[in-house]
Structure formats: structure tokens, C-alpha cells
Amino acid sequence: MSTEQNETLGAEDSKWLGEYSQVHMNVFGTPLRVMDHGQGAHIWDVDGNEYLDFLAGIAVNSLGYAHPKWVKAVSEQAAKVAHISNYFASEPQIELAAKLVKLAGAPEGSKVYFGNSGAEGNEAALKLAKLYGRTLPGALPSIGGKPARILAMTHGFHGRTMGALSATWKPNIRKPYDPLVPDIEFVRAGDEVALYEAFSQTGLGHYGKGPIAAVILELIQGEAGVQPLGADYVKFVRELCDINHALLIIDEVQTGIGRTGKWFAFQREDLSGGVTPDMVTFAKGVAGGFPMGGMIAFGEKLAALFTPGSHGSTFAGNPLGAAAGLATLGVIEDDNLIANAEARGQQLRDGIMVTGNPLYVSVRGRGLLDAVELKHPCAHAVMNYCLEHGLIVNAVAPNALRFAPPLIVTAEDVDQALAVLKDVPADLPND
Numbered sequence: 001m002s003t004e005q006n007e008t009l010g011a012e013d014s015k016w017l018g019e020y021s022q023v024h025m026n027v028f029g030t031p032l033r034v035m036d037h038g039q040g041a042h043i044w045d046v047d048g049n050e051y052l053d054f055l056a057g058i059a060v061n062s063l064g065y066a067h068p069k070w071v072k073a074v075s076e077q078a079a080k081v082a083h084i085s086n087y088f089a090s091e092p093q094i095e096l097a098a099k100l101v102k103l104a105g106a107p108e109g110s111k112v113y114f115g116n117s118g119a120e121g122n123e124a125a126l127k128l129a130k131l132y133g134r135t136l137p138g139a140l141p142s143i144g145g146k147p148a149r150i151l152a153m154t155h156g157f158h159g160r161t162m163g164a165l166s167a168t169w170k171p172n173i174r175k176p177y178d179p180l181v182p183d184i185e186f187v188r189a190g191d192e193v194a195l196y197e198a199f200s201q202t203g204l205g206h207y208g209k210g211p212i213a214a215v216i217l218e219l220i221q222g223e224a225g226v227q228p229l230g231a232d233y234v235k236f237v238r239e240l241c242d243i244n245h246a247l248l249i250i251d252e253v254q255t256g257i258g259r260t261g262k263w264f265a266f267q268r269e270d271l272s273g274g275v276t277p278d279m280v281t282f283a284k285g286v287a288g289g290f291p292m293g294g295m296i297a298f299g300e301k302l303a304a305l306f307t308p309g310s311h312g313s314t315f316a317g318n319p320l321g322a323a324a325g326l327a328t329l330g331v332i333e334d335d336n337l338i339a340n341a342e343a344r345g346q347q348l349r350d351g352i353m354v355t356g357n358p359l360y361v362s363v364r365g366r367g368l369l370d371a372v373e374l375k376h377p378c379a380h381a382v383m384n385y386c387l388e389h390g391l392i393v394n395a396v397a398p399n400a401l402r403f404a405p406p407l408i409v410t411a412e413d414v415d416q417a418l419a420v421l422k423d424v425p426a427d428l429p430n431d
């Protein structure tokens with residue numbers, strides 16, 4: 001996020017941002033604007049300025065703002081019961097879990113663990129992988145075994161809690177917290193030889209490391225700048241996991257819930273038949289703006305490794321979040337928003353390249369998780385230009401802008417965004 005404020009900031013925005021910094025720890029830098037209300041793909045700040053939102057709360061607001069069916073579901077649930085703890089269950093929670101297992105195409109006996117965020121979904125996955133790792137023969141101390149390892153990818157992002165952070169690549173956000181969870185190693189994303197070598201270091205006694213319990217990866221590395229892993233590489237990961245009895249954890253926190261043109265990115269045609277995960281984590285878009293996340297364990301045997309007391313959270317799966325989730329998934333289904341994500345994404349990527357603006361070198365992404373590569377490192381300057389011209393985009397890397405609009409965006413919305421992007425001065429200074 002930008003640290004400098006710009007001259008066009010309105011009086012109300014300035015006033016509130018001054019107060020913001022008095023009472024908030026400065027982990028996010030100064031927010032760009034103070035927002036007031038939204039409708040569809042549009043949001044208004046406290047000075048009344050309107051923005052077309054092509055970030056959607058970082059791929060969260062699947063249905064845009066104030067979708068009537070979402071508002072109705074959340075209001076009605078709030079009026080009934082909002083929270084009950086996991087000593088009790090609710091209908092929406094049970095329905096949402098069943099629906100997620102079905103949408104993921106997970107086999108009979110697959111089960112969900114709910115958390116409240118992406119990081120918590122990944123914590124659950126890493127903990128389940130740890131329990132699984134203890135069942136591997138190479139991890140048994142009595143026969144010279146070593147603790148099982150977990151492999152993560154360079155440039156991967158899995159969250160900020162200590163466990164998820166241990167599997168998150170970016171050294172400047174991870175290193176200050178060392179030492180983190182041990183036995184998590186990074187392999188170079190996309191490098192088959194590196195992965196093979198990591199697996200082949202497993203061995204008994206003095207001669208090797210512990211077995212690999214799991215590999216965790218994103219099919220499109222979102223925070224790294226919307227960088228897809230190659231289909232062949234992902235299939236290779238799956239094969240090595242199979243041969244070595246390791247689990248494949250696919251983090252679909254950003255790619256999932258329809259954003260990339262399927263319910264989950266692992267269901268894309270180019271991967272189908274090749275890649276079924278053992279665990280999928282989800283969050284961001286699942287409840288359309290309500291904090292909610294979790295993990296699906298594929299198959300009864302794996303799911304059964306969590307037993308009473310293994311894991312938990314006070315808020316997990318609460319009725320309000322579950323109602324928001326059910327409403328979100330329902331609208332995505334009823335309004336064919338996955339097909340819309342695919343079509344609008346194509347329109348956006350194609351449209352950027354035909355603007356003829358020399359700033360844009362190439363586009364990448366799938367559905368409505370996209371990025372444009374910029375000619376020089378001026379992503380923050382472009383983001384600020386767009387903001388001042390009524391369009392919210394995200395400077396995801398020094399040389400790249402990310403687009404993650406709500407799945408309800410229309411062809412006209414995309415045209416409106418393209419009109420702003422077309423006119424971005426190609427000679428903006430480097431950040």
C-alpha cells in the first residue's frame with residue numbers, strides 16, 4: 001500500500017486518516033482512502049468520490065458490495081442466531097460444509113474444517129499434514145527416522161500466522177520471526193529437478209532427512225504477482241507426492257470459489273485427470289466479505305486424523321459466516337458467475353493489450369485473477385493514477401498490477417476500467 005498521500009485527498013479522508021494513524025499499528029502503511037459504502041462493483045469514500053473496484057477487498061467481495069441476496073441472508077441469520085461456539089452446530093454450517101465438499105468434487109467421506117481466514121485454513125492443513133507425517137515409516141525414531149518435512153514453493157504466500165508464515169516465501173516478511181516452524185523447506189517453484197532432489201534427500205540414520213509429509217502450493221501465486229505454475233510441473237508434483245506417499249495441499253484461498261473460471265483452480269481442464277489434491281484451503285471469496293475460511297481434507301482416512309481436541313477455534317463455522325457463505329455460493333451458481341469470470345477476464349486481458357499503451361508489456365492470469373506486466377517499476381504510480389481517475393487496482397509487484405474484480409462485473413464495467421487504463425501516462429516515474 002502507498003505510504004505517501006496525494007494532493008487530491010478530500011477533507012474527510014484526510015481527517016479520518018489522521019485519526020487512523022493515531023490508533024492503529026502501522027503494519028499496512030497509510031490506507032489509500034476511508035471508504036463509506038458500496039453498491040455492486042462500485043464503492044464511495046467519505047468525501048463522496050466514486051470508484052470502480054477492480055480489487056474487491058483483495059479477491060474477497062465475490063458478489064460486489066451490498067448484494068441484496070447476501071444482505072438478506074446475513075441480516076436474517078443475524079436476527080436468528082449469530083454465534084453459538086462449536087459445542088453446538090447450525091444448519092447453515094452443515095449445509096455449507098456439504099456444499100463445499102460437493103463443489104470440490106471431493107470423494108465420499110471427505111470433510112471440512114472451518115476457520116475464519118486463509119491463514120487459519122492453512123494452519124489446519126499444516127497441522128493435519130504434521131499428524132499424517134507421524135504415520136510415515138521414515139518418521140519413526142525407533143528405526144532411525146527423522147521428523148517429516150513439508151515442502152513449500154519459492155514466492156508462495158500462505159498467510160501471516162506463525163505456521164502459515166513458515167511456508168511463506170518472502171524473506172522480508174518471514175525472516176524477522178525466525179526461528180519459525182522447523183522442517184518446512186522451500187523448493188524453487190516450477191523446478192522439477194529441485195523437487196526431485198528434495199524428495200531424494202529422505203533417508204534413514206545419518207544419511208538423510210525425514211520423509212516428506214506434504215507439499216503446499218498455489219496454482220497461481222497471487223501475492224507473488226499472479227504467477228501461474230505450469231500444468232506439467234503441477235502434475236509432476238502430484239506424481240512425486242504419490243510415489244513418496246506425500247500429501248498435496250493446494251492453497252486456493254485466492255484462486256478458489258469461481259474466480260479462475262472453475263469452482264477451484266485445480267479443476268481447470270489443463271490439469272484435470274492429473275491433479276487431485278489431498279487438501280484444499282479456501283477463504284477470501286467464500287463468504288463474499290464475511291471473514292471465513294477453512295480446509296477440505298479429501299477422503300475419509302485423511303480427514304479422520306483430526307480427532308476431538310486436535311484443533312479448533314471459537315468462531316470457526318459460526319452461523320453468520322456460514323449463512324454469508326451459502327448466499328455467496330448460491331448466487332455464484334444461480335447467476336452463472338463462474339462463466340462470467342471467465343468471459344470478463346478474457347475481455348480484460350485482451351482489452352489491456354489492445355489499448356496500445358506502451359506501458360503494458362504482457363498480461364497473465366485466469367478468469368478474474370489477472371495481472372499486467374509494466375514496462376518499468378511504476379506500479380504504485382499507476383495505482384495512484386487509476387485511483388484518482390476512479391478505478392481501484394492493486395500494485396502487487398514493482399512491475400505488475402493485479403486485477404481481482406468482483407465476479408459480478410459487467411462488460412461495461414470492464415470497458416470503463418479499460419478506458420482508464422488506456423490513458424495512464426506511459427512515462428510515469430519509477431516508484
Ligand SMILES: *Cc1c(COP(=O)(O)O)cnc(C)c1O
Binds near residue numbers: 117122159222283
Ligand atoms: C490471502 C491469502 C492467504 C492468507 O489469507 P488471510 O485471510 O489473509 O489469512 C493465504 N494464501 C493465499 C494464496 C492468499 O492469497
